[in-house]
Amino acid sequence: QKEVEQNSGPLSVPEGAIASLNCTYSDRVSQSFFWYRQYSGKSPELIMSIYSNGDKEDGRFTAQLNKASQYVSLLIRDSQPSDSATYLCAVKVLNTNAGKSTFGDGTTLTVKP
Amino acid sequence: GAVVSQHPSWVICKSGTSVKIECRSLDFQATTMFWYRQFPKQSLMLMATSNEGSKATYEQGVEKDKFLINHASLTLSTLTVTSAHPEDSSFYICSARAPGQDYGYTFGSGTRLTVV
Numbered sequence: 001q002k003e004v005e006q007n008s009g010p011l012s013v014p015e016g017a018i019a020s021l022n023c024t025y026s027d028r029v030s031q032s033f034f035w036y037r038q039y040s041g042k043s044p045e046l047i048m049s050i051y052s053n054g055d056k057e058d059g060r061f062t063a064q065l066n067k068a069s070q071y072v073s074l075l076i077r078d079s080q081p082s083d084s085a086t087y088l089c090a091v092k093v094l095n096t097n098a099g100k101s102t103f104g105d106g107t108t109l110t111v112k113p
Numbered sequence: 114g115a116v117v118s119q120h121p122s123w124v125i126c127k128s129g130t131s132v133k134i135e136c137r138s139l140d141f142q143a144t145t146m147f148w149y150r151q152f153p154k155q156s157l158m159l160m161a162t163s164n165e166g167s168k169a170t171y172e173q174g175v176e177k178d179k180f181l182i183n184h185a186s187l188t189l190s191t192l193t194v195t196s197a198h199p200e201d202s203s204f205y206i207c208s209a210r211a212p213g214q215d216y217g218y219t220f221g222s223g224t225r226l227t228v229v
Contacts, residue, residue: 036220
């Protein structure tokens with residue numbers, strides 16, 4: 001079992017719809033959770049981080065965390081074609097500067113105009 | 114915001130030669146940087162953790178003598194791919210945690226290495 005699992009997709013949604021991206025992790029002591037967006041041929045960029053159970057909203061993005069179910073998700077409201085990218089879920093055991101993150105394989109999202 | 118600068122963006126080299134990739138944190142200090150490799154349509158693979166002033170920590174299966182990492186200052190880490198072979202062709206990306214970014218990473222722009 002992979003430490004961080006994501007559906008590879010591709011996930012396709014029409015413009016203006018809600019895109020839902022899911023991620024599960026295996027290490028129960030994980031404390032930090034991140035979503036990165038990676039456009040084709042580019043390096044990843046951090047878009048959301050979440051540490052506590054519940055929802056965290058930032059503009060059109062909402063991260064949801066359920067530690068009991070070891071599940072983290074990312075919702076993108078009013079999806080735009082520019083949101084088309086691969087979304088990487090990352091998990092970190094410790095809330096430390098040096099601790100490394102474990103990445104999922106990513107979900108490819110296509111938003112169709 | 115904080116920027117991690119990575120150079121070169123792309124490089125083509127002959128088989129058997131060595132290539133050095135630089136990763137610089139601009140406007141912030143990074144005691145720890147991470148080096149990743151990504152093959153087409155695959156996820157990030159952590160190669161090593163670069164620690165300022167000490168030896169790098171390599172992930173299992175990564176040859177430390179082939180992928181030399183030097184983190185001589187708080188703003189610069191370098192990865193040297195020695196005796197490169199075509200199978201080393203990949204997208205190499207460095208990252209660091211920037212201040213005020215919770216515990217997430219800022220990534221460099223990546224280096225696309227092609228060994229011919």
